[in-house]
Amino acid sequence: MMFDDFHFASIxxxxxxxxxxxxxxxxxxxxAERSGVVDLALEGKMLASAFVSAAVAFTTQNPWLGILAxxxxxxxxxxxxxxxxxxxKGNQLVAGIxxxxxxxxxxxxxxxxxxxxxxxxxxxxxxxxxxxxxxxTAALESIPFVGWFYGKLIGGHSALVYLAFALIPVVHWxxxxxxxxxxxxxxxxxxxxxxxxxxxxxxxxxxAMLCAGVLCSFSGAYLSIVQSGFFLRDMSAGNGYLALTxxxxxxxxxxxxxxxxxxxxxxxxxxxxxxxxxxxxxxxxPGSLIQMIPYVVTVIVLAGLMAKSVAPKAIGVPFxxxx
Amino acid sequence: xxxxxxxxxxxxxxxxLLNLLSALLVAALVxxxxxxxxxxxxxxxxxxxxxxxxxxxYTLFYAATFIFTxxxxxxxxxxxxxxxxxxxxxxxxxxxxxxxxxxxxxxxxGWLLIPLAIVGSAIFGAAWAYLxxxxxxxxxxxxxxxxxxxxxIAASLMNFLIVTYLIPTxxxxxxxxxxxxxxxxxxxxxxxxxLGETPLNISFILALIALAIYGIAVWRSAWGYQLRATxxxxxxxxxxxxxxxxxxxxxxxxxxALAGLASVNSxxxxxxxxxxxxxxGAGFIGIAIALMGRQHPVGILLSSILFGALIQGGFDLxxxxxxxPTETFIFIQGLIILFCGAMENLYAPAxxxxxxxx
Numbered sequence: 032m033m034f035d036d037f038h039f040a041s042i043x044x045x046x047x048x049x050x051x052x053x054x055x056x057x058x059x060x061x062x063a064e065r066s067g068v069v070d071l072a073l074e075g076k077m078l079a080s081a082f083v084s085a086a087v088a089f090t091t092q093n094p095w096l097g098i099l100a101x102x103x104x105x106x107x108x109x110x111x112x113x114x115x116x117x118x119x120k121g122n123q124l125v126a127g128i129x130x131x132x133x134x135x136x137x138x139x140x141x142x143x144x145x146x147x148x149x150x151x152x153x154x155x156x157x158x159x160x161x162x163x164x165x166x167x168t169a170a171l172e173s174i175p176f177v178g179w180f181y182g183k184l185i186g187g188h189s190a191l192v193y194l195a196f197a198l199i200p201v202v203h204w205x206x207x208x209x210x211x212x213x214x215x216x217x218x219x220x221x222x223x224x225x226x227x228x229x230x231x232x233x234x235x236x237x238x239a240m241l242c243a244g245v246l247c248s249f250s251g252a253y254l255s256i257v258q259s260g261f262f263l264r265d266m267s268a269g270n271g272y273l274a275l276t277x278x279x280x281x282x283x284x285x286x287x288x289x290x291x292x293x294x295x296x297x298x299x300x301x302x303x304x305x306x307x308x309x310x311x312x313x314x315x316x317p318g319s320l321i322q323m324i325p326y327v328v329t330v331i332v333l334a335g336l337m338a339k340s341v342a343p344k345a346i347g348v349p350f351x352x353x354x
Numbered sequence: 355x356x357x358x359x360x361x362x363x364x365x366x367x368x369x370x371l372l373n374l375l376s377a378l379l380v381a382a383l384v385x386x387x388x389x390x391x392x393x394x395x396x397x398x399x400x401x402x403x404x405x406x407x408x409x410x411x412y413t414l415f416y417a418a419t420f421i422f423t424x425x426x427x428x429x430x431x432x433x434x435x436x437x438x439x440x441x442x443x444x445x446x447x448x449x450x451x452x453x454x455x456x457x458x459x460x461x462x463x464g465w466l467l468i469p470l471a472i473v474g475s476a477i478f479g480a481a482w483a484y485l486x487x488x489x490x491x492x493x494x495x496x497x498x499x500x501x502x503x504x505x506x507i508a509a510s511l512m513n514f515l516i517v518t519y520l521i522p523t524x525x526x527x528x529x530x531x532x533x534x535x536x537x538x539x540x541x542x543x544x545x546x547x548x549l550g551e552t553p554l555n556i557s558f559i560l561a562l563i564a565l566a567i568y569g570i571a572v573w574r575s576a577w578g579y580q581l582r583a584t585x586x587x588x589x590x591x592x593x594x595x596x597x598x599x600x601x602x603x604x605x606x607x608x609x610x611a612l613a614g615l616a617s618v619n620s621x622x623x624x625x626x627x628x629x630x631x632x633x634x635g636a637g638f639i640g641i642a643i644a645l646m647g648r649q650h651p652v653g654i655l656l657s658s659i660l661f662g663a664l665i666q667g668g669f670d671l672x673x674x675x676x677x678x679p680t681e682t683f684i685f686i687q688g689l690i691i692l693f694c695g696a697m698e699n700l701y702a703p704a705x706x707x708x709x710x711x712x
Contacts, residue, residue: 069498119700120699121698122695124498125691126692126695126697128638129691132638132691133688133689135681135684135688136684136685136686139681140384140388140678140682143679144388144677150679272502317514319513320514323507326506327503330489330503342496
């Protein structure tokens with residue numbers, strides 16, 4: 032292949048298609064972590080939701096029922112995580128890792144048990160979530176750029192893609208301008224002060240976990256019933272951790288976090304495109320090295336070399352009411 | 355918390371056992387729902403992992419790797435650091451060992467080659483842990499996030515190196531060439547023929563020595579005191595004149611070296627070549643082992659053997675019961691970590707009440 036095969040337009044389109052997985056998960060993590068609970072279990076919730084969504088969508092041949100079931104299981108896991116981290120005051124990091132490992136095993140076992148296809152679900156076929164074709168796409172198709180921009184970049188995605196992008200301003204508003212957001216931030220920064228001000232710390236954190244569970248489930252559902260059309264073992268493939276990284280990158284602020292998600296989505300798209308292409312001067316760039324870029328960038332951000340990322344102050348610390 | 359009111363035997367033995375039992379109970383429920391008998395499955399598991407000598411050999415073989423990753427996570431925990439990066443450090447440690455062997459295995463005798471390769475694994479593992487340690491100590495970048503990043507970077511880097519440089523020409527399998535026989539670790543079944551055909555090798559003895567050194571270094575040396583003081587209260591340790599950043603960096607270097615040593619058992623003791631993704635989650639199991647073993651040498655040994663038995667027994671069980679694939683044991687591992695690591699005080703209030711009544 033030559034340099035000419037490098038399509039910037041298709042990289043942009045795949046960036047839009049890659050980003051929702053990360054946006055949903057990162058916004059889920061944002062609620063949990065802004066309330067002071069480290070959400071290392073994003074990966075496990077995504078996997079559980081991806082499996083249940085695919086299994087239910089296939090069985091009922093209805094993607095919406097699949098999404099609904101995914102929400103249910105993801106919320107259940109988030110509440111279990113809340114029970115361990117908030118009620119039991121256990122180690123939140125350990126709880127998160129434990130849930131990820133358990134779900135990686137359990138989803139495979141159940142997929143194998145129900146469908147006997149080596150730990151994947153059957154192809155969803157018609158039960159896959161369809162792409163929305165915007166009105167007038169056909170009329171504009173022949174016009175250069177505009178046709179592509181309207182039909183491929185803005186249009187032609189599934190409802191979950193639009194939901195993901197619509198979510199960004201909504202989360203921003205909830206976090207910074209709603210009463211719940213104010214409480215959430217107070218509880219995550221200084222739970223004792225919040226407690227003294229009459230805010231129920233444990234209940235606020237549980238509500239945050241509830242939001243995290245709902246949002247994270249969309250991320251898993253997107254993987255299985257939009258992107259691939261089936262559930263595959265460990266298909267979250269580190270996206271949960273990448274979403275957490277986007278949070279660090281975005282300093283736990285919704286708009287910047289979403290930009291981080293888009294950046295990671297861009298690198299993922301770039302990696303697919305760049306594989307095997309011979310560039311002038313530098314030659315071939317291996318995909319595994321491109322894959323490394325987001326992680327290296329994050330380490331640089333963490334080291335405070337680009338910007339200093341400041342986590343919510345009470346993150347990871349169980350709240351013990353002072354007497 | 356109620357935990358401190360309990361006697362030592364209760365927190366050290368009774369609570370972990372109760373938690374372990376709870377995890378196994380949930381696992382038994384899942385096995386029952388999969389349509390198999392939990393008791394029969396347990397019988398097969400125990401028989402093939404512990405009672406059968408060859409199976410026991412395999413159990414201890416897996417345990418040798420887990421002791422090293424468990425020690426790696428534990429020593430960092432002593433300094434208050436949660437090293438999630440043992441997986442990546444073990445992976446890169448395997449690279450160090452492989453480079454030594456690929457360069458020298460045609461010219462050096464085994465007695466010189468094996469120690470050099472072991473040192474190579476430790477140095478590469480330590481080097482991979484250095485930067486997260488440095489960033490935590492000097493820049494305050496949280497070690498949990500940096501080590502997760504370093505796991506991913508290690509995975510991409512190793513993928514690149516193996517596929518680009520280490521595959522012998524004409525081969526398709528993403529792995530290095532086979533090491534010369536001089537570097538193969540002596541197996542223990544030469545001394546104990548009863549063990550049968552198991553890959554159990556002298557690295558298990560190395561692991562036991564590492565456990566002893568760890569115990570002495572942490573509880574019987576001035577350095578261990580500094581390490582634990584840093585882990586318990588950084589501010590107090592700082593005012594006592596302990597250099598926090600130095601302690602953190604050294605702890606991470608040792609942690610990385612131990613994770614690197616975990617690669618010795620699998621690469622020089624069993625496969626005899628470097629392959630893609632060879633750690634296969636052993637670094638994460640190390641987290642479980644450190645938590646369940648309460649960072650104590652005896653606890654680490656026992657929980658390593660338990661996890662070794664789960665893996666060995668799980669293999670055999672999945673052969674006999676197709677409804678219980680080996681992945682079931684990944685789920686059970688997760689449950690054990692959840693119950694023993696995150697909900698360690700679940701039964702503390704009940705146990706305290708029970709003890710008070712008597």
